[in-house]
Amino acid sequence: MLNLFKFKGGVKPPTNKTQSLGRPIAVAPLPSRLVVPLHQSIGGTPRPVVQAGDKVLKGQLIGEADGWISAAVHAPTSGTVVAVDMHVQPHPSGLDALCVVIEPDGRDEWTTRVPVDHRALAPEEVRERLQQAGVVGLGGAVFPTHGKLTPSKTVPMQELVINGAECEPFITCDDLLMRERADEVVRGIGIFRDLLQPEKVLIGIEDNKPEAAAAMRAAVQALGESFEVVQVPTLYPAGGAKQLIRVLTGKEVPASKRSTDLGVQCFNVATAYTAWRALAHGEPVVSRLVTVTGNVAEPCNYEVLIGTPMAEVLKLGRPHPDTDGIVMGGPMMGFLVPDGEVPVVKATNCLIAHSERLFPPKAPEMPCIRCGSCARACPHELQPFEMYWFARAKNFGKTQEYHIFDCIECGCCSFVCPSRIPLVQYFRFAKSEIWAREREKKAADTAKTRFEFKQLREEREKAEKAEKLARAAAAQAAKKAAEAAAAAGEAAPGETAAAVDAETDPKKAAIAAAMARAKAQREAAPPRNTEQLNAVQQRELDEIEARRQAAGISPAAPAEKTE
Amino acid sequence: MMFAPAPFLLKDTSVSQVMTQVCLALVPGIAAYAWLVGPAILIQLVVASFAALVAEAALLKLRGKPLAMFLSDGSAVVTAWLIALTFPPLAPWWLVATATVFAIVVAKHLYGGLGQNPFNPAMVAFAVCIVSFPALMAQWPSVGLQLPLVEQLNVIFGLSPRVDALSGATPLDAMKTALKLADGEIDVAHLLANQDLYGNFAGRGWEWVAAGYLLGGLWMWQRGIITWHVPVAFVASLVAISGALWLYQPAHFASPLFHLLSGGAMLGAFFIATDPVSGCTTPRGKLIFGAGAGLLAYVIRVFGGYPDGVAFAVLLMNLCAPLIDYLCQPAIFGMKDKA
Ligand code: SF4
Ligand code: SF4
Numbered sequence: 001m002l003n004l005f006k007f008k009g010g011v012k013p014p015t016n017k018t019q020s021l022g023r024p025i026a027v028a029p030l031p032s033r034l035v036v037p038l039h040q041s042i043g044g045t046p047r048p049v050v051q052a053g054d055k056v057l058k059g060q061l062i063g064e065a066d067g068w069i070s071a072a073v074h075a076p077t078s079g080t081v082v083a084v085d086m087h088v089q090p091h092p093s094g095l096d097a098l099c100v101v102i103e104p105d106g107r108d109e110w111t112t113r114v115p116v117d118h119r120a121l122a123p124e125e126v127r128e129r130l131q132q133a134g135v136v137g138l139g140g141a142v143f144p145t146h147g148k149l150t151p152s153k154t155v156p157m158q159e160l161v162i163n164g165a166e167c168e169p170f171i172t173c174d175d176l177l178m179r180e181r182a183d184e185v186v187r188g189i190g191i192f193r194d195l196l197q198p199e200k201v202l203i204g205i206e207d208n209k210p211e212a213a214a215a216m217r218a219a220v221q222a223l224g225e226s227f228e229v230v231q232v233p234t235l236y237p238a239g240g241a242k243q244l245i246r247v248l249t250g251k252e253v254p255a256s257k258r259s260t261d262l263g264v265q266c267f268n269v270a271t272a273y274t275a276w277r278a279l280a281h282g283e284p285v286v287s288r289l290v291t292v293t294g295n296v297a298e299p300c301n302y303e304v305l306i307g308t309p310m311a312e313v314l315k316l317g318r319p320h321p322d323t324d325g326i327v328m329g330g331p332m333m334g335f336l337v338p339d340g341e342v343p344v345v346k347a348t349n350c351l352i353a354h355s356e357r358l359f360p361p362k363a364p365e366m367p368c369i370r371c372g373s374c375a376r377a378c379p380h381e382l383q384p385f386e387m388y389w390f391a392r393a394k395n396f397g398k399t400q401e402y403h404i405f406d407c408i409e410c411g412c413c414s415f416v417c418p419s420r421i422p423l424v425q426y427f428r429f430a431k432s433e434i435w436a437r438e439r440e441k442k443a444a445d446t447a448k449t450r451f452e453f454k455q456l457r458e459e460r461e462k463a464e465k466a467e468k469l470a471r472a473a474a475a476q477a478a479k480k481a482a483e484a485a486a487a488a489g490e491a492a493p494g495e496t497a498a499a500v501d502a503e504t505d506p507k508k509a510a511i512a513a514a515m516a517r518a519k520a521q522r523e524a525a526p527p528r529n530t531e532q533l534n535a536v537q538q539r540e541l542d543e544i545e546a547r548r549q550a551a552g553i554s555p556a557a558p559a560e561k562t563e
Numbered sequence: 564m565m566f567a568p569a570p571f572l573l574k575d576t577s578v579s580q581v582m583t584q585v586c587l588a589l590v591p592g593i594a595a596y597a598w599l600v601g602p603a604i605l606i607q608l609v610v611a612s613f614a615a616l617v618a619e620a621a622l623l624k625l626r627g628k629p630l631a632m633f634l635s636d637g638s639a640v641v642t643a644w645l646i647a648l649t650f651p652p653l654a655p656w657w658l659v660a661t662a663t664v665f666a667i668v669v670a671k672h673l674y675g676g677l678g679q680n681p682f683n684p685a686m687v688a689f690a691v692c693i694v695s696f697p698a699l700m701a702q703w704p705s706v707g708l709q710l711p712l713v714e715q716l717n718v719i720f721g722l723s724p725r726v727d728a729l730s731g732a733t734p735l736d737a738m739k740t741a742l743k744l745a746d747g748e749i750d751v752a753h754l755l756a757n758q759d760l761y762g763n764f765a766g767r768g769w770e771w772v773a774a775g776y777l778l779g780g781l782w783m784w785q786r787g788i789i790t791w792h793v794p795v796a797f798v799a800s801l802v803a804i805s806g807a808l809w810l811y812q813p814a815h816f817a818s819p820l821f822h823l824l825s826g827g828a829m830l831g832a833f834f835i836a837t838d839p840v841s842g843c844t845t846p847r848g849k850l851i852f853g854a855g856a857g858l859l860a861y862v863i864r865v866f867g868g869y870p871d872g873v874a875f876a877v878l879l880m881n882l883c884a885p886l887i888d889y890l891c892q893p894a895i896f897g898m899k900d901k902a
Contacts, residue, residue: 007896013572169572242896254897331571352571359571364632366578367678372790372844373576380896385844403895411570418576419678425568 002202002230005250007243009379010235011412013169013332015208020172020291020299025180027303028290028316034076034102034307035087035343036062041136042143043069048100054081057111059284062100065131071144072134076286076305079104090310090328090345094338102307113282118191123149126195126279133278134285134346139163139241139268140329142347145275148265149195158263159249160198162189162272164205164212165232165239168330171350173289174269176301178205178212181273182219188272189227191279196265200228202248203269206238207231236332237410241266243379255406270349290344292317294327294352304344311340314351325354332411366419374413374423380406384413384423391430396437399430407431578677581788582637588783589644589834592775599768600652600704603715607647607659610719614660615643618667626672638677642666645685645835649827649874650692651703653710653718658699662688682881683841689874701870735826735864735871773829780833789837792846796853797832797860798823804861816865826864831856831873841881848884848891856880 039045046063050056056075063073079102086096118126127146136142151157166174178185193201203220205213210231217229232238232247242253245264253259259266270289277283286306293299296317304313310326327334328348336354344351352358374384383402390398404427413423597604619639623630643663650659670684671677693700704710710718783789801822808816822828827835836842836856843852856876863872 011574013570013574246896252897252899254895257897327571329569331569333569334571335569354571362573363577364629366632366636367676369578369581369638369678370839370844371581372839373787375844376790381893382895383845383892402892403898406895406897415570415572416574416576418578418581420573420577422568424570 002228002248004230004232005247007238007246007379008381009377009412010237010243011377011415012234013236013415015234016169016293016331017172017175017208020170020293020301021175023298023300025176025289025301025303026316028305028308028313030077030104030106030108030305031308031312032104033082033309034079034104034305035309035341036073036076036100036102036307037087037089037343037345038063038073038098038100040073040134040142040306040346041071042141043067043071043147045098046070046073048084048098050075050081050084050100052081052083055079056081056102057109059113059282059286060111061132061284065144068131069144069147070131071136071146072132072284073100074134074284074286075100075102076307077102077104078107078109088339088342090337090342090348092335092338099307099343110283115282116279118279119194123195126191130275130278132284133274135271135275135278136285136346137268138270138274138288138346138349139239140333140347140349141241142345145267145271148260148267149192150260151196152258152260152263155261155263157196157198157260157265158200159245159265160189160193160196160201161241161245161248161264161266162192162201162203162227162269163239163241163244163266164203164209164216164269165244166209167206167234167236167239168332168334168350169236170293170352171291171330172293173291173301173349175209175212177270177273177289178209179215182212182215183222184276185269185273186216186219186223186225186227187280188274188276189267190223190225191275192265192267192272193227198265201226203227203229204232204238204244204248205229206234208234236412237379237408240379240408240410242408255403285346288344288346288348290348291350292353293350295320295323295355295358296353304348306345307343309341309343310337310348310351313344314340314353317353319353320355322355322357323353324356327352327354331359332415333409362422363420365421368417368419368421371418373416373418377412377416379410379412380408382407384427387430388421388423388426391426394433396430396434399427400434404430404434578636578638582641584783584786584788585641585834586637586644588779588788589648589776591778592772592830593644593648595768595771595775596648596652599772601710601715602712603710603719604647604652606716606719607650607652607654607656608644610656611643611647611659611663612640614663615639615667618664619672622668622672622676626676628676633677636677639667639671642671642684645830646688648830649685649689651700653702653704653715654699655721656719657721658692658696662692665691678840680840681885683835683838683877686835686874686877686881690878693869693874770824773824776829776833780829783833783837789833790846790849792849793837793842793853793856794832796850797836797857798828800854800857801828801832801861804858808865822861822864826871827873828860831860831877835873835877836880841877841884843884843888843891845888845891845893847893848888851887851891852880852884855883 038048044066046065048062049064050062056062057078058075060075061072062075062081065072081100082103083101084098085101087099087101089095089097116129121129127149130146130149131144135145137145164174164178166172189201189203203216205216213229213231220227220229230248232244237243238247241259245259245266246252249264251262251264253262253264274285278285287303288306289301290304290313291299291301292314296314296319298317300317302313302316310328314326325336326340328337329335329350331352334350334352368385368388370385372385375382378384387399387402387404387407390396390402391404407427409424409427411424414421417423593604593608616634616639620630620634623633646663646666647659650662666684666688670682670687671680674680716722780789780794784791784794802819805816805819805822809818832853836853843849856873859876859879860872863869863875869875
């Protein structure tokens with residue numbers, strides 16, 4: 001029996017899982033329209049490779065990975081691309097992003113699938129195929145999986161941790177996946193094992209899921225693997241990657257390190273499943289399991305095509321009439337989506353119908369009484385009330401001294417706070433403010449170098465001018481004009497390329513312009529995760545925003561020039 | 564569209580729940596106290612609570628804060644009860660009321676209200692009164708004195724002259740005075756033989772009051788309202804220093820048990836030094852805070868000029884709390900070997 005470790009803190013919210021465990025996984029019907037966002041994982045935004053009017057088949061590439069940390073995106077069903085344009089995203093910010101809109105033809109016809117045996121391929125090739133198949137972490141972080149499958153060169157890989165803990169209340173999709181498709185999950189784990197060559201493989205499942213653990217054990221045995229299925233105590237957030245690694249191996253991965261530096265790596269069970277489907281069946285990630293629960297009559301888990309509007313998925317569970325919103329994710333870390341039309345994405349593990357009956361409105365915020373409950377509940381052993389204090393005072397340097405970037409935003413501190421302070425909210429505010437300041441600083445630095453460079457060039461030009469005084473005045477004027485043009489181009493190097501493209505291909509230009517708009521919007525928008533802040537803070541936020549705009553360092557400015 | 568931020572699930576808790584539980588935890592001690600000195604103490608609790616709520620309401624109004632939300636948080640009542648329980652039980656009502664108003668207005672709201680006060684408000688009031696009204700604050704009912712309720716009320720509300728019987732002192736103070744007067748002629752064992760005054764361990768009946776506070780404190784610990792650090796460190800340091808001196812010169816120094824069960828030691832260890840607002844919050848900080856308070860309480864009560872030292876000890880430690888916390892920040896997840 002494996003010796004388990006404990007992590008400090010943690011809370012025990014009511015699990016609310018039984019509701020959605022009563023029915024087997026069902027397949028959600030084909031919607032009338034799919035809106036597939038291109039940016040569905042951490043890293044670069046995939047480039048669209050289809051245009052309005054194109055016919056696509058299920059599984060056909062529609063977005064090409066941009067850079068190594070990025071994952072491809074595919075058509076979830078066969079049909080016609082009706083648009084490549086901006087749509088509101090399932091993100092608390094409520095921002096738009098570039099999406100491929102597909103009208104299904106109802107045939108759900110696959111493109112040619114090429115199954116491979118990963119053991120016959122070189123590791124680099126396996127990683128590349130996973131990237132091409134759009135395999136990303138399905139536990140919620142959506143980090144491209146292939147990027148985590150390279151062992152450290154210096155530290156031997158000791159443990160491969162597979163996360164089937166699923167600690168968030170309400171969510172049961174991993175539980176059902178393990179119960180119903182344990183065989184393919186275990187085969188998927190085999191791929192990760194072959195690539196990382198760890199000394200042992202530990203599958204962590206919270207002890208409130210005995211059926212899932214039994215199914216996994218049986219599958220491990222049937223496949224003759226030596227993976228160890230370990231039941232870990234039910235304690236939120238035991239399913240956080242760092243917490244699960246701690247419980248199973250005793251190792252603590254700080255924010256400043258990669259887990260491979262400590263000889264350990266962690267994947268979600270659903271990720272293992274999709275990796276297996278991608279290689280052994282040649283099926284890219286075009287759907288995922290989504291728990292539909294909360295204020296609904298028939299909670300259930302559905303296999304949902306990526307891009308299906310959330311409201312349509314929620315309808316399957318027959319929400320009660322007092323439903324007033326949709327929470328994506330669990331009740332501890334999830335968020336209310338800005339609109340029922342936002343699509344299901346690879347990160348969507350759960351949709352909870354929100355109502356005031358289910359989640360009563362919070363009592364008003366009281367002053368902190370320094371009771372320390374939050375610090376005792378924090379799994380990262382931070383001092384939330386100190387960070388709160390400094391975040392409120394906008395002393396962001398101090399929040400960093402208290403390790404705000406080690407905060408995983410798990411919500412344990414807010415959960416226990418008797419003063420009902422939305423602590424996590426303050427931490428997100430502080431983090432986004434720190435990022436914004438860093439961006440400002442970078443922008444200022446770039447501006448400075450640019451200015452110095454310009455000065456240098458002007459001096460050089462003056463010298464040259466003196467030398468070439470003898471030349472004809474007409475020639476001189478022509479040269480000046482050319483230089484001016486070059487200088488203008490330099491101000492927005494990224495957009496120049498787009499402009500050149502624009503001249504050659506109008507369709508491409510439209511897409512490029514849309515992407516530029518998306519980028520501008522993403523970067524220019526104020527951090528909107530601060531809705532709950534009071535009037536004073538809101539005003540201060542506005543001031544900061546105004547200051548940013550006034551300084552002319554908002555990235556929105558240069559991007560708009562190209563339009 | 565709503566903007567409720569995660570987490571959507573919250574534990575069922577609130578400031579008033581916490582404060583109510585602190586008050587509940589005081590009940591066993593209060594019961595024993597009432598049995599010891601008579602029901603007058605209950606009157607004092609009512610007087611103090613009333614004064615606290617009136618002062619709190621007035622200040623909230625003045626500061627433009629929502630009345631209902633803050634009045635019901637229960638923190639003013641906790642302060643009031645601590646004042647009533649640390650003052651002489653037959654002190655004139657106006658002294659208790661003034662002290663409470665002072666605690667709420669000056670020690671709490673002038674510093675910014677709930678959660679902002681650097682010093683424990685009840686202890687500030689106690690310290691101010693013992694300096695300003697030393698005679699009144701030293702008038703404890705003689706042990707065994709059980710005036711009928713009417714009589715007690717007359718004393719508290721000044722309707723009859725303050726009786727001679729009130730010139731008594733607490734067993735703790737009596738012991739100190741006796742030892743001083745005797746100047747080495749009498750030893751502690753002789754004094755303690757006076758069971759009328761000192762009971763079995765630490766003053767007749769007082770040990771039961773202390774036991775009541777201990778019981779309530781353990782309950783708070785079990786409910787997670789306080790952690791073990793402060794009480795354990797307080798008791799340990801008090802036992803350590805009193806034990807050391809007692810072993811060194813048993814004739815001159817009372818036993819650790821006497822010190823633990825007399826005066827405000829138990830109330831201080833579980834209810835006063837554990838005040839989170841003015842105390843330390845880090846685990847190691849709490850240990851230092853508790854140990855410091857226990858040590859200072861002993862030094863002041865044995866060598867100082869005041870009958871008991873808990874109030875001053877806690878105030879002195881309040882002063883150091885931010886620095887202690889700053890120096891005692893625990894290592895965070897994943898950074899332990901570096902710290
Ligand atoms: S739990 Fe709330 S009241 Fe208690 S210390 Fe933390 S922030 Fe302050
Ligand atoms: S949200 Fe951050 S500070 Fe709060 S408990 Fe989780 S990790 Fe700790």
